[in-house]
Amino acid sequence: MLSFGQYSEDGDWVEHTAESVIAAGRTTFQSYLFFRSPVHGVCVALDGDIQSCEADEAIYHEALVHPAMLVHPDPRRVLIMGGGEGATAREVLRHPGVTRVVMVDMDAEFVELCRTHLAGWNAGAFADPRLDVQCRDINEFLDEPGEGFDVVIGDLVDFNDPDDPAAALYSRQLYERLRRRLNPGAITATQAGGLTTGRTAAHAHVRATLDAAFTNVSSYGIVVPSFYHLWSYVLASDERLPDVDALPMERFAQRATARRLALPATGPASLAATFALPVSIYEKLQKPAT
């Protein structure tokens, strides 16, 4: 029996049964594995960490994209940092007011692999004329002068400890650079890793980083079954953001309706409720790490 195992967010061992391997190898930047699970469908792992699984990637991607897009009254120009699978772009492009999406992912080979092996998953996003895919370093991109964005979505690989090299993707320098490319009223969202009672350091690090760059930050999370954990995200803006005391139930429902948004995996109520984290977890997020 073939299986794919990894340590969970809190240090136990989780194995996904693998029916078959679709593609495996290394790009210039990372090792990749596309396999088929009898439970979760096609799964994608990078450097030994599951990134997304067919059966519930829509939960992950809807929760990543739509809170930021629904908080913003009229998002037109959107920047995606990372997002190689194409599913983040797919969700962004569902908002009819969007006129331009720039997706900056360093790994052209991985983007190509996703285009080939995850076609049902990108659902035509790569062919949408509004999408501009740039395979380059995000810091380089942000340093150039250029257009501003209304919403920025961070779909970069996650890290387990603040010492992990991938933590650089969640640094103050990057977010300071990012500020220069934001339109007034911009909303930024980023995934922030698995979140458990015992391991809150990674999320707290991301939150503290964004907190240094923006007036307001807000944490939220949703269960992605194939990740075996609550998956967490951070919203940041100089505008007011939803939080545990002000779940944006009606706003999300109204704007989703107005934009004729299908949210087939989550729904507006479920997305609004993601901001009500259990207090025993929420309390640990205020300060960086334990």
Place this chain on the structure above:
Amino acid sequence: MLSFGQYSEDGDWVEHTAESVIAAGRTTFQSYLFFRSPVHGVCVALDGDIQSCEADEAIYHEALVHPAMLVHPDPRRVLIMGGGEGATAREVLRHPGVTRVVMVDMDAEFVELCRTHLAGWNAGAFADPRLDVQCRDINEFLDEPGEGFDVVIGDLVDFNDPDDPAAALYSRQLYERLRRRLNPGAITATQAGGLTTGRTAAHAHVRATLDAAFTNVSSYGIVVPSFYHLWSYVLASDERLPDVDALPMERFAQRATARRLALPATGPASLAATFALPVSIYEKLQKPAT
């Protein structure tokens, strides 16, 4: 390295590292294992399934007990079906209006083991004069004429398939018997197993069973990190219940305040938000199984 492994709700394999074994053996009814995890603290397993772990048992038990108790305007008499660990009783007894709690758990040996090994966990509940522990079959108890209850909490072992013997604890017969012992306006809550995108049959079975006995049912769920899944519950009553379109945010907050309830693991907002399940999961719960 010692570890405790079990298939997750959806068929993958999850291993908890075990630092040491505190107690292991068999009672008349089931095998038990109390072990210490470096991640989750003391963990309790019955017949090979984790029941609770020290680090987050409060999330599981608060979510099991308080929605029903907060929906009811004045719960005084409470029945707990199962609940051997004593933590369900602990949560019930926090509501100051409660005058009597009957806990019916078939397995006297397991209750005694929990009293010994989980003392911090029951937190004195077994010594509370309002608690009456009866170690006997729940069906037998319900068949006798006797006092009525305002709230009933089902904290019985879970099952994976409707064919599993433990499924009898979630049968229509049991709930028909239960109805005879309910006071007007009674609220019933039961745990209903792990809930994932792919495996919804166990929850749907519990929900359908309660749906046959009560006018209204409502599903909700919360992440218990050591269970590696969304954990689900069903509320049932002839009264109106919270649901995804009517999260009881204010009611839960007001009643928690009025009753001076500490909800240190979850909080009223988080408990109210548990009713907003992702639609891709929620839709599958309406009908029994797939």
Place this chain on the structure above:
Amino acid sequence: MLSFGQYSEDGDWVEHTAESVIAAGRTTFQSYLFFRSPVHGVCVALDGDIQSCEADEAIYHEALVHPAMLVHPDPRRVLIMGGGEGATAREVLRHPGVTRVVMVDMDAEFVELCRTHLAGWNAGAFADPRLDVQCRDINEFLDEPGEGFDVVIGDLVDFNDPDDPAAALYSRQLYERLRRRLNPGAITATQAGGLTTGRTAAHAHVRATLDAAFTNVSSYGIVVPSFYHLWSYVLASDERLPDVDALPMERFAQRATARRLALPATGPASLAATFALPVSIYEKLQKPAT
């Protein structure tokens, strides 16, 4: 981390780390997986059981082929039952007196996969004009009148319990058919599965089957590291065979020298010593199963 796990011969769980997957799929008859282990090199599994690994397949194949070939004073015509990987043929063809080898393996697709992915492994055997590969059912082949053989090597998939369908490949019927195709003085050898202190049933079944068809049988075994066990074989003949009280040390050495046989993985002394099984295991092989 990708890994390939299977229950060991005695019921524990063994996982081979998999660096990459070379080929995976199903033929008409069985599922196959060719993967690369950092420890054992290329590994081949059929229906979830490891068949051979690059790092030590030579130990398995030398031990399968050479005792029978060295017991026989002048083996010319050899039949291989199974042997899809081509390495059994490779070993047989090393004996310079061999003029014809018929290899009967049912699964043409698997033979083709081995020709492609295990080229270093067959080492040109498939190109040797003395080898005649016939992809068909072994029973059918044996039923036809035809040439006789001096040595027969059984390299068929193994089975764990006498109830397993693969046990038919080790049936009395098959060996009665086989007798009709044997030359006088013929020696038969077959692999007979993993052999441990606790699990001797599979080997005992094979031994009993051959014992019913031949005057003499002899059990032997060698450690194949990647199999995590003593691997066992049975020799059968109407001639006298080596056994624990008469290790053929000198005969094997002399004949290997005379035939200029390289036995790079095992050596003649090690092959002769394989007949000295520990008595606690040997005693259990005399009667079919426990």
Place this chain on the structure above:
Amino acid sequence: MLSFGQYSEDGDWVEHTAESVIAAGRTTFQSYLFFRSPVHGVCVALDGDIQSCEADEAIYHEALVHPAMLVHPDPRRVLIMGGGEGATAREVLRHPGVTRVVMVDMDAEFVELCRTHLAGWNAGAFADPRLDVQCRDINEFLDEPGEGFDVVIGDLVDFNDPDDPAAALYSRQLYERLRRRLNPGAITATQAGGLTTGRTAAHAHVRATLDAAFTNVSSYGIVVPSFYHLWSYVLASDERLPDVDALPMERFAQRATARRLALPATGPASLAATFALPVSIYEKLQKPAT
């Protein structure tokens, strides 16, 4: 399901199912775990490595003790280095000419645990008046002037890499000290870890160490099923020793008979044959490591 996992000698992962835990904790020197496997019976692990299992400890201990004892024409005084379980002493004491056995094991608490939990295993050895158990450091013991020994058995914990602290138990210093306490014609045997095609470094290190202190060394190995590997040993002496070209078949059989030795797990032929290692493994042992 509770299980005990460890990396195998060559880096794969092997899990023993654990039915129950008999004792677990730490002594001053090491962590211990006594558990029951449905396959191997009671198993003992120290610092995360299996030491012995009830079902086949006799194979391990007979192979450790009897080759040295049978090579020596008249062993009377025997030193055991380590051997806390008491089974090595049990085997030594079976030789009727033995008048005195000194067992030096540093860990008094572990020896006591074995006396309690492995009583069937020591089989009364600890009560034999010929046995003198000294719980102290072996270097200290050897530094003192004192009696000489005919046979020395090393049953110390094994190590995986020459850098491992336990490698000090296999150092030249220790064997130089040991020489001062040897009677003329003395034979030394030590266990030397698991031995696989890919991992020969630990054995080669032990062999090289003994080679520096003695005129002759000889490697041998036997399968201990619960160790999932060929288990290896080294004999050392200034006398002539058995080797792959001179298996001591008759000598072992004659001396076992003369001493009325039961060798119920292995037998004299099987012990003699352990010196015929496969050449692909044997060749790698001559030089320290790869």
